[in-house]
Amino acid sequence: MEEKLKIALAQVAPVWLQKKATLMKAEKYVLEAARAECELIVFGEGFVPGYPFWLAHTGGAQFESNVQKDLYAHYLRNAIQPEAGDLKTLCHLAKKNRIAIYLGAIERAANRGGHSLYCSLVYIDLKGKIQSVHRKLQPTYEERLVWSAGDGNGLVVHTLKPFTLGGLNCWENWMPMTRAVLQTQGENLHIATWPGNLSNTEDITRHMAKEGRSYSVAVSSLMRKSDIPKETPHYQMLMQSLPEMMADGGSCVAAPDGSWLVPPVTQKEGLITTTLILEEVFRARQNFDPAGHYARPDVIQLQVNRERQHLLTWKDEVGKG
Numbered sequence: 426m427e428e429k430l431k432i433a434l435a436q437v438a439p440v441w442l443q444k445k446a447t448l449m450k451a452e453k454y455v456l457e458a459a460r461a462e463c464e465l466i467v468f469g470e471g472f473v474p475g476y477p478f479w480l481a482h483t484g485g486a487q488f489e490s491n492v493q494k495d496l497y498a499h500y501l502r503n504a505i506q507p508e509a510g511d512l513k514t515l516c517h518l519a520k521k522n523r524i525a526i527y528l529g530a531i532e533r534a535a536n537r538g539g540h541s542l543y544c545s546l547v548y549i550d551l552k553g554k555i556q557s558v559h560r561k562l563q564p565t566y567e568e569r570l571v572w573s574a575g576d577g578n579g580l581v582v583h584t585l586k587p588f589t590l591g592g593l594n595c596w597e598n599w600m601p602m603t604r605a606v607l608q609t610q611g612e613n614l615h616i617a618t619w620p621g622n623l624s625n626t627e628d629i630t631r632h633m634a635k636e637g638r639s640y641s642v643a644v645s646s647l648m649r650k651s652d653i654p655k656e657t658p659h660y661q662m663l664m665q666s667l668p669e670m671m672a673d674g675g676s677c678v679a680a681p682d683g684s685w686l687v688p689p690v691t692q693k694e695g696l697i698t699t700t701l702i703l704e705e706v707f708r709a710r711q712n713f714d715p716a717g718h719y720a721r722p723d724v725i726q727l728q729v730n731r732e733r734q735h736l737l738t739w740k741d742e743v744g745k746g
Contacts, residue, residue: 428587428703430614433458433466433696434687436676438647439475442657444503444511447473451528452514454696459522461698464551465585467527469618469646469676470595471544474503474531476620478648480567482666483659495658497571504533504542507555512547520553525585527592527644529618532558534573536735541573546592546618548583557581561594562603576734582610587703588640592616598629606729608637609716613681613706619645621672623691635683638709640701647694648672681709 435454440446451468458466470476479485479496487493505511512528519526525548532545544561559579564572580603582591591607591614598604598617607615615633619625626643634641648671653663678687678699687699713719 429700430465430586430588430703431461431463431698431700432642432678433461433463433698434642434644434676434678435466435468435472436645436647436674436690436697437468437472437694438649438652438672439472441475441648441652441654442499442503443654444474444505447475448511448515452518455515455518455524455526456522458696458698459518459524461696463524463698465525465527465590466696467616467618467642467644468529469644470529470546470620471531472529472646473505474500476646476648476672477568477571478620478667478671479663480570482668483662485567485570492659492662493570499658500531500571501533501540501542504531506533506535506539507547507558508535512549512555516549516553516555518553519549519551523551525549525551525583527590527616527618529594529646531572532560534560536733537573538736542571543575544568544572544594545575546579546594546616548590548592550583551585556583559592559594562597562600565596577729577731578733580606580729580731582607582612585614588614588701590614590616592618595619595625598633602727604633604637605715605727608639609727611716612637613639613703614701615639615641617641617643619643619675621645621648621674623673623675623689626675626677627689630677630689631679631683631685634679634681637715638681638713639706640681640686641679643675643677643689645675646672647674681706
């Protein structure tokens with residue numbers, strides 16, 4: 426009997442910069458994927474509440490700009506806090522429908538004071554439990570104007586039926602050592618989340634599949650000017666400054682030999698489903714296994730700090746004795 430996993434790629438647009446409405450949209454697609462008998466659904470990078478597309482088009486680096494401050498404050502208010510129960514409904518749906526979820530989200534990190542943002546990838550298992558929140562290690566270029574650098578706490582893999590999953594945000598997927606951390610933990614299904622655009626996914630997805638001899642899944646969001654709610658701060662300026670299409674998708678799946686299982690899909694909103702077969706991983710590892718018979722730990726080893734980074738450690742015993 427073949428060991429299989431049916432997955433769904435949610436190539437959809439957020440209700441941009443609106444947390445509650447975007448979470449409701451995610452919930453809708455989780456139910457749709459469950460009805461299609463999928464066992465995993467993946468959303469794009471920063472899907473809740475959306476990617477900061479304004480930065481590149483509105484002078485994001487301008488110091489003491491009221492426009493940038495207003496947009497950041499709005500972004501901050503619409504970021505998620507898992508510990509505050511923001512993902513409670515998604516967790517309930519995962520458990521009720523026996524479907525795992527990888528969700529790209531902008532996190533307002535409580536353990537870092539609650540006023541800075543992290544681009545995080547959240548994994549919710551079949552039992553509805555949040556098993557990891559991976560904060561992007563290094564924001565890219567203008568992203569550094571609104572996102573903070575993450576840590577290694579989320580560099581973990583998860584077992585889902587016969588597969589071992591790992592996930593990274595956007596350009597983290599270009600970091601060879603970071604990919605190797607997941608491969609060494611037994612990853613055979615790699616999840617790469619992106620804010621959108623074919624230019625991000627068409628080359629690296631097949632490369633990661635061939636390098637890891639694993640399935641490589643790239644999930645991108647969509648973002649059109651029409652997805653900007655009128656309630657967004659400086660709406661008229663954004664409508665004048667932003668292009669009609671900011672993210673055209675490009676979601677795709679490569680097989681362990683690097684061939685396309687699902688070629689890149691652009692300009693189309695909705696679920697993309699496919700079925701993965703574990704046997705294809707085993708066949709591909711016969712002549713190359715990056716963490717096994719083709720590795721040289723006597724020559725090269727990796728050291729990883731997976732502590733959740735924070736500034737405050739209590740050493741007193743207030744309230745005791």
